[in-house]
Amino acid sequence: MITLSKKLKQQSQAKKDAAEAEVPRRVSVRDKLLVKEVQEMEENLPKTCRAQFDDINKIHKFSLIICPDEGFWQGGKFKFHIDVPEDYNIVPPQVICCTKIWHPNITENGEVCLSLLRQNSYDSMGWAPTRHLKDVVWGLNSLFSDLLNFDDPLNVEAAEHYARDREAFKAKVRDYISQHAKR
Template sequence: MNDKNNAVRKVLGVRHKANQAQVRLNKDLDEAVSEGIKLSFPEANNIQKFIVLIQPATGHWRAGKFEFEFTIPDDWPITKPDIKILTRVWHPNIDENGAVCLSILRDNYLATLSISQFVAGLQYLFIEPNPNSPLNTEAATMFKNEPAKFQETVDDYIEKYCPK
């Protein structure tokens, strides 16, 4: 059993009775970790709030590590999770307040989606940003029209804001 599974089970063990969201979440968390992904639980007694650290292997953001906070509602998967980025990043699909433009969190949300699918969606944003559906219009314009300046700004943000 890996360390992530032990952490999940330790958090679950504190609760007397897991609700339906927690049972599903436990299963999904087992599948969510892959290369370049780490999970942590800042609140020892709360499996429904966790941090996903993504370290892209390729693309503009490959030199960075990015922390996303997942908050899972009690009626999940009926209600979608709240996902925001904690690390400041220069990205067309992520705004300065931490909001993330991910279609499966909006119009394309389905109760059958797993945590690993949300993580994969976040990873994909770092591989293929979509400047045609921006939350940060300035970053999107720079991405399209000034690629060298865009990369310089990305690198500056990584240097200033990414965890080491």
Template sequence: MLNIMSLKNKKASAAAAGESAKKSKTTPAALRLQKDISDLKDLPSTMKLSFPNPDDLFNFTLTITPDEGFYKGGVFVFTFKVNPNYPHDAPKVLCTQKIYHPNIDLEGNVCLNILREDWKPVLNINSVMVGLQYLFLEPNAEDPLNKVAAEVLRSNRKQFEQNVNRTLRGGAVDGITFDNVIKN
């Protein structure tokens, strides 16, 4: 009888230890995100990642400072929110500043195909970062969120460039004032 009680106690202890281990188990999304982030060792000088809470890999910021193109000299900050179903779902990305860009609306939503219909689990955080950087080098007037900026880009590149230059410094276009994003 003593052995049976001893065996029951051992099983109960093992079960409790197993539940404790399950609670602290790293999720597949966290493992994939850790891998994606560890693969970002050598970021170009135009990109910087930061983690406001170092214990939370699912929420971070990316700063892009283009060194060529229409947006050269600007500093653009994006928040990333990665959901627990990553990599099956794309991260949610928002621009924190109000900027004049065909593919970024005034609320900071980003129109990038790999953040929507073209997202696949084989893509990663680096893919999104490269896509965002590319939007500053080659804005896409054919898939806009800011239709007014896209139309100006399509019809009059010189005017578009003037609008970008004005708005990078906090100027206004069509009665809308934009954030000053020029680094000092």
């Protein structure tokens, strides 16, 4: 049997739960930074890049589509997933290439070798709190042109393939594009 005191207690608890649900959660430092940085990034995207947000409420997770207009990977469409950790801007974003690619600085599993994504870097080109998302985007885009590095590869097999036979390397890149990176 429900007594008046039990009913009042339940109503009081229901009001308390409703009030707690209405209290907005505290916005993280990362999210405050990202509001400005995402806007800046989108305003300064290279013509070969497009940012894609699957959930506008999660601006810390997005995709970057790169369609190189020159070089070995011209005509391909490469998707990178970018996840900005809670400790951003002290810690760099995590980037993975979702498109299978034959590239000396990107493994077939999608790991990316780019100095500015490293927390600690010998060449002082690694991540620093002064860097922004637009730097990451421009860096990834440059992996298909001027930052392409055959001398310090992550994918050693691809770099050795290039050194052995450039035409065969180019043919394999074209094959990967036709199979995995068609526009």
